[in-house]
Amino acid sequence: MGAMGLPDDSGARPAPGRLPPGQRVQRGWPVTHYGPVPRFRSERWDFRVFGATAEGAVHSWDLSEFSALPYATVTADLHCVTRFSMLDAEWGGVRTKTVLEAAPPAPGVTHVMVWAEFGYSTNIRLADFAAENAVFATHCDGEALTAEHGFPVRLVVPHLYAWKGPKWVRGVEYMTTDRRGFWEERGYHNLGEVWEEQRHSYQEEPGDGPQL
Numbered sequence: 577m578g579a580m581g582l583p584d585d586s587g588a589r590p591a592p593g594r595l596p597p598g599q600r601v602q603r604g605w606p607v608t609h610y611g612p613v614p615r616f617r618s619e620r621w622d623f624r625v626f627g628a629t630a631e632g633a634v635h636s637w638d639l640s641e642f643s644a645l646p647y648a649t650v651t652a653d654l655h656c657v658t659r660f661s662m663l664d665a666e667w668g669g670v671r672t673k674t675v676l677e678a679a680p681p682a683p684g685v686t687h688v689m690v691w692a693e694f695g696y697s698t699n700i701r702l703a704d705f706a707a708e709n710a711v712f713a714t715h716c717d718g719e720a721l722t723a724e725h726g727f728p729v730r731l732v733v734p735h736l737y738a739w740k741g742p743k744w745v746r747g748v749e750y751m752t753t754d755r756r757g758f759w760e761e762r763g764y765h766n767l768g769e770v771w772e773e774q775r776h777s778y779q780e781e782p783g784d785g786p787q788l
């Protein structure tokens with residue numbers, strides 16, 4: 577883990593029950609994503625909340641406005657569906673709750689689609705998105721995110737597999753019905769709950785997601 581979590585050479589193991597089923601602790605912080613790392617251009621960057629907002633309007637922040645929203649830190653783990661986990665990272669940024677308060681959803685909203693650069697997307701149930709420890713992170717362990725890890729903003733929803741936490745987030749779409757995101761259309765589970773080991777779409781039960 578290097579700077580965070582378990583020391584590299586201690587041989588320490590997480591306590592029983594600390595790791596979700598099928599996961600192992602990874603040394604360091606690997607970089608995993610599909611496609612290239614986007615170049616950040618401040619003059620073009622915005623964070624938009626759109627779709628079924630309460631007022632029907634699009635809410636938009638530039639990076640300085642977004643960074644001026646209340647800052648919170650959350651200690652949480654990152655679990656990749658390819659089975660590596662990073663424990664005890666301290667994420668700093670804007671809680672999803674704060675975004676929901678600043679840009680309230682209309683009453684019928686049940687799901688969100690979180691959008692990132694290059695059209696990466698993931699769908700999340702509103703209740704999962706609104707989790708107390710879900711955060712649009714700008715920092716990890718006190719340092720601004722690096723480009724590879726999602727600068728300027730990535731989403732962390734600790735109880736969902738990390739594909740449901742886009743790096744390079746650009747917006748949130750409020751939805752009144754569920755729709756599959758990028759990986760959810762390509763074989764990953766619609767819900768992605770880590771402790772339930774919801775890895776693959778073939779594990780879905782009726783009602784877990786829209787027809788494939």
Ligand SMILES: Nc1nc2c(c(=O)[nH]1)N[C@H]1C(S)=C(S)[C@@H](COP(=O)(O)O)O[C@H]1N2
Binds near residue numbers: 611
């Ligand atoms: N925009 C975007 N975000 C993404 C991905 C991606 O392909 N594109 N991959 C996800 C997956 S599968 C994982 S495991 C984590 C990896 O984050 P890391 O590279 O900071 O470890 O990013 C997630 N966020």
Ligand SMILES: [Mo]
Binds near residue numbers: 608657
């Ligand atoms: Mo992943």
